[in-house]
Every structure is written in C-alpha cells, then in structure tokens.
Amino acid sequence: MSERFSAAQGRRLVSRTSAEDLGDLTHLVVDVAQRQVTLLVAGKGRKAVLVDWDQVSGFGPDAVMVADEGALHAARDDHESAAADGKLELIGRRVLSDAGENLGELSDVEFDPATGAVEALVIGDREVPAASLRGAGSYAVVVTASTSPGPSDPGP
C-alpha cells in the first residue's frame, strides 16, 4: 500500500525502544536523484528535529516507529537546515514541465512506506510516475514533458 505525504504529515514519531513520543511529522524530504524519501522532519522552527529514513523501523498507519531517541539529530549541514525550516517541502510547489509549461501545483507525493521510494507525483487531479521527476528547487519541481498533456510534442 502506498502512502501519501499529506496523509503522513502530523503522524507521531515514536521510539521503538522506549515507546516515547518523539514529536509529530512535519515534512518528508525527497532526494530527487534517488527518488527516495531520505529524511523526516518532526516539529517546527527551532524545535525541529531530523531523522534519517534508515532509522525508521516501521512507517505505520498510526505512528512512525523510530529505532530510538538517539536517531533524532539537529541539522548537520545547509541542506538539512533548509529541511528543518520546511524550505524543502515539495507540496504546494509550482510544477514545470521540461518544455517550460506550468502544470499547476504539486498537491501530493505517493511513496512506498516500506522502502521510502517515491512512486508518483500528484499534480491537481492527475498523477505522474516518479520516473518523470527531473529536479526540484526553490522555484519549481520539474517533470518530463512527455508525462504532461498538451503541446509537449511540437510535431514533425
């Protein structure tokens, strides 16, 4: 069963070893090249903490189980600081095709909760496969034009 970012946000993180509540999931951070969730952010602002995906022992429907409290860490570099500040959040970002057409806003991301693999991007009421993801930055998420309807093919 795949999971959606929008549904996962707000889910609590729980330590598997101590059963302590570690905070609520605020952001999932995607590595675009790997098309993989690599980082989880819990909490907001200065209280934000990060967990690497490989420390997640079970991404369940009611809680995200984390190995233990030691898996929580602060931002270790600029990329992680941006993640903690929510600046890497993909949902709500403008989606451009690589043909330069605005396709709308990214409304959701589907991923496999067992592996963290990104499966699809939801743009409005349409879905495009994760393989079409080309890049993501502060301005836009870029997808391959062939996955978008319309004039991506100028013809012969």
Added chain:
Amino acid sequence: MRLLVTGSAIRGLPVVTIDGGEDVAEVRDLIYNPEAGRVVGLTLNKRGFLSGRRREVLPAEKIHAIGSDAVMVDDENSLMLPDAAPDEVTGAPSERDVTGNEVLTEQGTSLGKVKDVVVLVGSAGEVVGYEIETSSGGTGYIPLPSQLAVSGTALVVPDPTQDFVESDLVGLGAAVDEFRSRLGMP
C-alpha cells in the same frame, strides 16, 4: 496545431534549471537572426525586483525549451559569458532588428509592419511567424518560410502569405503547417 508565443511574452520569463528547479535568471530580450528565422540566444536579467542585467547570455543551443511559462535549461552552466558564447549570439543586434520593417509580398502587396516575432513553444527558439500591425491598424499574425530576404527596412515574403494573415496566435498555430505544405516545405 502548434502552440505559439510572441517575443514579448518570452521577455520576463524565468530561466529555470531542469536538474535544480531554480530560477537562475530571467529573459531580458531575444537575439534574433531574421535570415535564419530563429532566435540564436537570449540576453538575461537577474531575478527579482530592481534586478539588473546579467552579463551572461543564453545561446539557443543551450536552451532545452522555450515554454509559455519558463525557459528551461539543463543547469546554470548553460548561461555563458559573452566571450565564451558563439559569435552569432554576440554580434551587433542592430542589424537584426526587424521591428518596424514593412512586410511585402513578392507581388508587391504590403501586409503591414513587423511588431514582434512568434516562437514555437517547446522549441529552442524556432521563429514560425511575425506579429504585424496591419495597414488598417489592427494586429495580425503571419507565418514565415524558413528563410527570406531581409533588408533592414523591409522583408519580402512569398505571395501565399497573404492568404494566411491570422487574427490570433491560435489561428496562426493552426495555419503554420498548411502554409508550409503549400510552399513545399518539410
């Protein structure tokens, strides 16, 4: 059916990297070669309010696609300093300005004056037509063959162009292919 955009709609578009999703510049102006019928490059501004000019230019061969909403490039290395860019991109722009030129058919009928270029969306700058101010003062759109004679004050287009003066870009997009097949173009 082709999706088309005028040069004025391209000016101000963000230049966005495909791999990074960043808006690295915005289009200041088109560098147009009327003999070749294509945009050979773009000059650039920095992004944001009160942004100044960027020294770099974007040669057409580094453009992945010109779209209605953005100009896409692979990465920021696509922007080149003038010294490194091809000569056709950095040559004198004044010789190439067709704006205001009179459009004459081979039989000597004036169709109007050039206002702007019309670029094929999704291409790296293929100009498929001109926006013209018709002699009655309205705006029209004409398709172009791939090459034509340009003097700097007038340009000469094939006679059939007269039958393809369209009132909007959608009409021109629909007419381009028929026009070209009438001329025996590929």
